Amino acid sequence: MARTMAEKVWEEHVVRRADGEPDLLYIDLHLVHEVTSPQAFEGLRLAGRPVRRPDLTIATEDHNVPTENILGPIADKVSRTQIDTLRKNASDFGVRLFPMGDLDQGIVHVVGPQLGLTQPGMTVVCGDSHTSTHGAFGALAFGIGTSQVEHVLATQTLPMAPFKTMAVTVEGSLPPGVTAKDIILTVIAEIGTGGGQGYVIEYRGQAIRELSMEARMTICNMSIEAGARAGMIAPDETTFDYVQGRPHAPQGADWDAAVEHWRSLRTDDGASFDREVVLDAAKLSPFVTWGTNPGQGAPLDGAVPDPEGYEDPAERAAAEKALDYMDLAAGTPLRDVRVDTVFLGSCTNGRIEDLRAAAEIIKGRRVADGVRMLVVPGSMRVKEQANAEGLGEVFTAAGAEWREAGCSMCLGMNPDQLKPGERSASTSNRNFEGRQGKGGRTHLVSPLVAAATAVRGTLSSPADL
Numbered sequence: 099m100a101r102t103m104a105e106k107v108w109e110e111h112v113v114r115r116a117d118g119e120p121d122l123l124y125i126d127l128h129l130v131h132e133v134t135s136p137q138a139f140e141g142l143r144l145a146g147r148p149v150r151r152p153d154l155t156i157a158t159e160d161h162n163v164p165t166e167n168i169l170g171p172i173a174d175k176v177s178r179t180q181i182d183t184l185r186k187n188a189s190d191f192g193v194r195l196f197p198m199g200d201l202d203q204g205i206v207h208v209v210g211p212q213l214g215l216t217q218p219g220m221t222v223v224c225g226d227s228h229t230s231t232h233g234a235f236g237a238l239a240f241g242i243g244t245s246q247v248e249h250v251l252a253t254q255t256l257p258m259a260p261f262k263t264m265a266v267t268v269e270g271s272l273p274p275g276v277t278a279k280d281i282i283l284t285v286i287a288e289i290g291t292g293g294g295q296g297y298v299i300e301y302r303g304q305a306i307r308e309l310s311m312e313a314r315m316t317i318c319n320m321s322i323e324a325g326a327r328a329g330m331i332a333p334d335e336t337t338f339d340y341v342q343g344r345p346h347a348p349q350g351a352d353w354d355a356a357v358e359h360w361r362s363l364r365t366d367d368g369a370s371f372d373r374e375v376v377l378d379a380a381k382l383s384p385f386v387t388w389g390t391n392p393g394q395g396a397p398l399d400g401a402v403p404d405p406e407g408y409e410d411p412a413e414r415a416a417a418e419k420a421l422d423y424m425d426l427a428a429g430t431p432l433r434d435v436r437v438d439t440v441f442l443g444s445c446t447n448g449r450i451e452d453l454r455a456a457a458e459i460i461k462g463r464r465v466a467d468g469v470r471m472l473v474v475p476g477s478m479r480v481k482e483q484a485n486a487e488g489l490g491e492v493f494t495a496a497g498a499e500w501r502e503a504g505c506s507m508c509l510g511m512n513p514d515q516l517k518p519g520e521r522s523a524s525t526s527n528r529n530f531e532g533r534q535g536k537g538g539r540t541h542l543v544s545p546l547v548a549a550a551t552a553v554r555g556t557l558s559s560p561a562d563l
């Protein structure tokens with residue numbers, strides 16, 4: 099029978115199947131960070147169990163790290179405790195850790211792919227919802243909770259409930275100036291933040307095939323914002339070129355065998371999906387959010403919607419509440435919305451291509467008066483590469499702050515936060531109330547829109563400059 103890619107990868111990892119029980123899956127790669135791992139390690143400690151496969155487990159510091167003065171002590175006590183606990187756990191259990199100051203440190207979802215740890219056909223888990231990022235390689239990658247983290251640490255397996263399959267096909271080529279971020283924000287606005295619930299989404303079609311690996315990661319990263327269990331893209335030459343030669347990639351004959359296997363993972367012709375969504379790339383344009391969930395978005399060319407326009411009473415009420423929190427009036431052109439802060443970074447858009455795209459726009463220009471721009475590389479390797487290409491200088495010459503790697507202003511777990519009432523254009527993935535700091539207001543945007551907005555001070559695209 100014709101099968102989808104997700105079904106193939108799943109089947110290859112089933113180690114136990116029994117009637118009326120979830121399949122027990124083998125886990126190829128377990129990524130760990132400081133926020134969701136302390137109780138999991140503590141559970142092992144209490145049970146006197148070791149980590150089953152320390153060689154398949156890798157930890158990094160990202161959420162709680164400051165992005166300035168990283169070698170000094172962490173001022174915030176909670177953050178310091180989280181980091182110290184991870185360091186102790188990694189050392190007690192023999193897990194490799196990338197601490198602040200290490201060249202391999204960075205956001206967990208940037209570090210895995212960059213080291214070649216993430217590979218096609220793998221099962222990847224992490225106690226983090228944006229683990230869906232790794233699906234860009236044709237891996238089946240799930241965010242898991244802390245009790246599941248403990249299960250994987252102890253057994254390298256995980257019982258998993260069955261999933262439904264969805265295909266999101268983006269036909270044709272993207273117009274210039276339209277990016278992966280615009281695709282995924284449009285998809286979420288279309289299917290809603292609950293539209294993906296229970297599904298593994300496979301993104302396909304010409305526009306997806308034409309994306310770089312980094313852009314594919316941006317798309318899969320936000321699958322969770324549509325409520326999906328995971329997102330995937332079929333591995334192809336773009337994938338193989340990206341993985342080849344990375345520190346953990348297979349080599350020589352192993353590489354050839356791996357590529358042959360990876361090619362077999364694509365969805366068979368004639369395989370059926372439980373749901374299909376089709377988008378025409380030519381109709382897409384820069385897309386931004388106006389509300390307080392990632393599905394409340396509109397084309398930048400448009401205006402803040404009128405809640406009266408929603409037929410569904412729940413959607414209308416949500417829009418009213420969002421506009422109130424965001425302090426926006428219905429009908430305001432989105433281009434007139436003034437921001438205080440621009441945040442370029444996160445596991446959605448903090449990779450080298452994102453920085454390059456933004457730097458190209460910022461180069462020779464200035465960040466607008468009264469606007470603060472934070473540029474935060476997703477990893478220290480990204481920072482190193484950016485500096486080698488002169489991008490750091492471009493950002494600082496324009497008046498932006500060029501920081502060290504971490505989650506930073508993507509969420510308020512470190513010193514990089516919005517003040518109450520401040521408004522940001524942010525390349526991250528969540529615009530929930532208070533996400534970037536208590537009372538902060540977030541507009542999700544692409545790196546191109548972030549850069550143009552920094553220059554003009556109002557939500558803008560490079561075409562406006």
Ligand SMILES: CC(C)[C@H](C(=O)O)[C@@H](O)C(=O)O
Pocket residue numbers: 133134161225226227228241509
């Ligand atoms: C802290 C962590 C559990 C959380 C997640 O799971 O996604 C964070 O990374 C986020 O983006 O909100």
Ligand code: SF4
Pocket residue numbers: 160161205206207226228444445446504505508509526527
């Ligand atoms: S960058 Fe943001 S979304 Fe990504 S792992 Fe960190 S907090 Fe979560």
